[in-house]
Amino acid sequence: MSPVIAVGVDGTPESLAAARWAAAEAVRRGRGLRLVHAWLWQAVPLPMARDRDEEARRADALLHAAADEVAAHHPGLGIVTEVVQDAPVPALLREAQRAELLAVGTRGRGPLLGFLLGSYGQQVVGEAACPVVSVRAADGDRPEGGEERPDGGAGEVVVGQYGYPEDSHDVLGFAFEAAAVRGAAVRAVRAWDLPSIYAYSPGTMWISEQDGGLVQYEQAALRRALEPWRAKYPEVPVVEHVELGSAGQVLLSAAEGSASLLVVGRRTRKGPLGSRIGSAAHAVLHHARCPVAVVPES
Structure with a gap:
């Protein structure tokens, strides 16, 4: 078929x-x-x-x-x-x-x-x-x-990257293919939050800042996840976006305006009231202005 x-x-x-x-x-x-x-x-x-x-x-x-x-x-x-x-x-x-x-x-x-x-x-x-x-x-x-911006170009494909490279393999692959067929750029978004240790040890934050801060680790994780897709789709421009905050809010903010598609992964959990798709997917499905693609993990 x-x-x-x-x-x-x-x-x-x-x-x-x-x-x-x-x-x-x-x-x-x-x-x-x-x-x-x-x-x-x-x-x-x-x-x-x-x-x-x-x-x-x-x-x-x-x-x-x-x-x-x-x-x-x-x-x-x-x-x-x-x-x-x-x-x-x-x-x-x-x-x-x-x-x-x-x-x-x-x-x-x-x-x-x-x-x-x-x-x-x-x-x-x-x-x-x-x-x-x-x-x-x-x-x-x-x-x-x-799909089009006011200037006639294709809006960005915004995608949420999370965890290790293998965790977001499918969602990144979908986003890069969608961008390639549109002639659009990918905006890869990695939202992060402070580990709980910093809530109890403010001094630890000072130590980490002397070493360049935590942002660099999040940026490095995003770059590693993007490497194979940049190699497979060299014609697709990529914007790296690392931001402190909840995944749902960061993705909605990144997609606000001219995004043509917002792509999120799905880690389904079963509950007493049925399937739960995760807070980030739930937030963007309810509030995003552009079409939203929810990609299941393989």
């Missing part, structure tokens, strides 16, 4: 924005586009009874309307549509197993809504086998999915 960019469509402005973004991304990557609408028939008692055939026709119509819209802007793009007889979450998780990338719609600067409601959005982001990109309605309304 050829690689595809998949997107969930339900007829809302948010899902149509995701479809427009996904179409532009498919063109950039030379991939096909797969539009999916999840529809599960459930009989209801009178007087709310619905006609099954009519509901099926509506599902098919909204899916093809989305396909027609993106085809008008990308006439050479290969588009496949399918109405899937299932609930949205399991349908999208199955799509993620065979797609290179999955796009979903986000409403405004709040929780994931639109095609997926409430905790469903987090469940898909937290369990999908492939990277998931959350797209706001405003992003899809701009040309090419909201």
Whole structure:
């Protein structure tokens, strides 16, 4: 099966924005586009009874309307549509197993809504086998999915780097590839915080400052993580960004303005209320102005 960019469509402005973004991304990557609408028939008692055939026709119509819209802007793009007889979450998780990338719609600067409601959005982001990109309605309304700066260039791809090089291998690889197909720069962000020892021993801070401070160690860690990707993508400009603060806030600040894409890694934890994707991913999904890609660790 050829690689595809998949997107969930339900007829809302948010899902149509995701479809427009996904179409532009498919063109950039030379991939096909797969539009999916999840529809599960459930009989209801009178007087709310619905006609099954009519509901099926509506599902098919909204899916093809989305396909027609993106085809008008990308006439050479290969588009496949399918109405899937299932609930949205399991349908999208199955799509993620065979797609290179999955796009979903986000409403405004709040929780994931639109095609997926409430905790469903987090469940898909937290369990999908492939990277998931959350797209706001405003992003899809701009040309090419909201990727350009006012001067016509491509906005930076901002990516969060953390831990050792192997910890952020997948997220950096995704960010560099995204930047390469856009002709954009990568802004690699490493947020750091003071070890707890400094809270109890102010004198230790003075000693470390005499040796150049802690920032140099964070900068060196970021450079080591970037080395293989700089070698693989020599044409991609790289900006190194090391800042003291919480990862979520530092990433949001770095992406504010002209970023075309914000990329974060996913270290999923299971909890009593479902999958937890981590505080940094949670923060940027809720508050970033640009599309956000959440990349699972391999």
